[in-house]
Amino acid sequence: MHRLFQSRKLGWGLVLSLCLSILCLSLFITSPIKAQKTLKFATEPTFPPFEFQGKNGELVGFDIDLIQAIGKAADFQVQFQNMQFDGLIPALQAKTVDAAVSAMTITPERQKAVDFSRPYFKAGLAIAVKANNQDITSLKSLQNKRIAVQIGTTGALEAKKITGAKIRTFDNAPLSLQELLNGNVDAVINDAPATLYAIKQNNLKLLKITSQLLTEEYYGIPTPKGSPNLEDINKGLTTILNNGTYEQIYRKWFNAQPPQLPETTTIDNATSSINTITIISNALPNLLKGVVVTLYLTILCGFLGMIGGSLIGIARLSSITPLRWATTAYIDFFRGTPLLVQILMIYFGIPALVQGFGIKFSLNPFTATVLALSLNSAAYIAEIVRAGIQSIEKGQTEAAQSLGLGAVETMRYVIFPQALRRMLPPLANEFITLLKDTSLASVIGYQELLQEGRLIIANNYRSFEIFATVAIIYLVLTLLSSRAFAFLESWMNPVNKSLKGG
Ligand code: ARG
Numbered sequence: 001m002h003r004l005f006q007s008r009k010l011g012w013g014l015v016l017s018l019c020l021s022i023l024c025l026s027l028f029i030t031s032p033i034k035a036q037k038t039l040k041f042a043t044e045p046t047f048p049p050f051e052f053q054g055k056n057g058e059l060v061g062f063d064i065d066l067i068q069a070i071g072k073a074a075d076f077q078v079q080f081q082n083m084q085f086d087g088l089i090p091a092l093q094a095k096t097v098d099a100a101v102s103a104m105t106i107t108p109e110r111q112k113a114v115d116f117s118r119p120y121f122k123a124g125l126a127i128a129v130k131a132n133n134q135d136i137t138s139l140k141s142l143q144n145k146r147i148a149v150q151i152g153t154t155g156a157l158e159a160k161k162i163t164g165a166k167i168r169t170f171d172n173a174p175l176s177l178q179e180l181l182n183g184n185v186d187a188v189i190n191d192a193p194a195t196l197y198a199i200k201q202n203n204l205k206l207l208k209i210t211s212q213l214l215t216e217e218y219y220g221i222p223t224p225k226g227s228p229n230l231e232d233i234n235k236g237l238t239t240i241l242n243n244g245t246y247e248q249i250y251r252k253w254f255n256a257q258p259p260q261l262p263e264t265t266t267i268d269n270a271t272s273s274i275n276t277i278t279i280i281s282n283a284l285p286n287l288l289k290g291v292v293v294t295l296y297l298t299i300l301c302g303f304l305g306m307i308g309g310s311l312i313g314i315a316r317l318s319s320i321t322p323l324r325w326a327t328t329a330y331i332d333f334f335r336g337t338p339l340l341v342q343i344l345m346i347y348f349g350i351p352a353l354v355q356g357f358g359i360k361f362s363l364n365p366f367t368a369t370v371l372a373l374s375l376n377s378a379a380y381i382a383e384i385v386r387a388g389i390q391s392i393e394k395g396q397t398e399a400a401q402s403l404g405l406g407a408v409e410t411m412r413y414v415i416f417p418q419a420l421r422r423m424l425p426p427l428a429n430e431f432i433t434l435l436k437d438t439s440l441a442s443v444i445g446y447q448e449l450l451q452e453g454r455l456i457i458a459n460n461y462r463s464f465e466i467f468a469t470v471a472i473i474y475l476v477l478t479l480l481s482s483r484a485f486a487f488l489e490s491w492m493n494p495v496n497k498s499l500k501g502g
Pocket residue numbers: 043044045046047051085102103104105106150152153154155172173191
């Protein structure tokens with residue numbers, strides 16, 4: 001009994017000292033560093049002077065300096081993450097980032113989806129036109145004109161209100177200005193400070209902005225709804241507004257005295273309560289429009305690719321050496337470079353190049369997309385055709401020739417029909433790839449299915465429902481196509497035919 005008591009006492013002592021040492025150890029480990037929290041800020045880095053890549057690829061800009069200063073003032077570390085502009089609010093809703101900084105205007109619609117900091121910058125929209133343009137001076141004069149905008153921006157919303165305007169939507173503001181330079185649109189609606197900076201920095205003497213601002217807007221730092229970090233961000237922002245740091249940063253980028261900022265903008269507290277079914281059914285008409293465009297593109301480019309690919313595939317088997325080389329080079333190029341790059345090159349690069357020689361030339365998004373997709377798929381189809389033809393035994397050619405058929409007739413009546421049947425499965429693959437690849441046309445603002453979806457999200461911020469619907473639609477389309485090809489394959493199978501026939 002006594003012994004037991006003693007050992008129990010010993011046991012307690014051991015536990016106590018163990019606890020103490022753990023406590024000391026943890027104090028020792030944590031105290032010198034005093035964990036500073038790190039906040040992840042999403043940004044769309046093609047918006048000078050607010051956020052863009054510096055000479056060495058680092059992020060620079062007014063917003064970047066501002067966030068660093070706020071972090072210092074409110075004692076948190078900052079990490080940036082690049083993103084598309086229309087992905088910022090969805091990312092905040094999904095809480096994959098802690099905040100965003102992207103010259104984002106505080107609007108009532110956005111306030112339904114995210115919480116904004118106090119305003120940190122005063123801006124407004126302006127119309128950019130070619131320097132020699134005299135007739136576009138106001139919103140009114142933009143009626144029935146072609147306008148380029150950046151997806152998901154206040155500029156895009158403003159453009160939508162103009163009657164008869166043909167709007168082209170791009171992933172970033174520089175692309176929309178390029179579009180204006182190339183003469184594909186009559187105007188760009190964008191934030192005035194950003195457009196002015198682009199004109200000045202890049203010496204775009206060909207462009208100017210109209211004198212009157214269309215709107216008065218305030219930028220804010222959006223955070224997820226109910227974010228615990230908003231208070232720190234606001235505290236830091238207030239500190240640097242009061243201690244002169246803000247003014248310093250403002251002077252650095254704008255070379256001017258900063259304007260007075262309000263402490264708040266009107267807060268719209270209504271949260272959106274529209275349910276999933278309504279969201280999807282509201283989106284369906286526009287998505288279906290996108291489906292029609294996507295199918296049309298796929299069939300047209302598949303058809304053109306098939307013609308081009310067959311010719312190239314046959315030419316590759318030719319005995320004329322230069323022809324073989326040329327077709328090999330063609331295939332290597334179009335298979336070896338990303339389709340996205342090809343689309344951008346055809347749409348933006350080639351017109352810019354041609355215009356460099358003083359020739360007026362432009363491509364619309366449709367033509368550019370059809371060109372890129374057809375040229376690209378022709379390269380793949382050429383290989384399918386070549387392999388298909390080569391897979392037919394030599395004996396077939398010999399037999400055809402011994403029957404007196406010429407080279408072209410042999411190809412047309414003997415080799416090609418047999419080869420086609422073998423080519424069907426890889427052609428089906430190519431068709432399905434093509435169908436999905438049409439979504440890349442969204443980068444040049446072509447309104448196919450994906451772009452329709454992104455435009456809807458840019459207005460309602462319901463990324464999950466819309467992207468899921470878009471994905472399901474693509475899936476249905478590809479499943480239907482693969483069924484159709486399977487049917488075609490069995491229909492073309494002579495064994496099946498003779499079974500049914502006999
Ligand atoms: N202020 C405008 C808006 O909130 C445009 C911002 C664009 N920002 C950017 N980083 N691309 O819609």
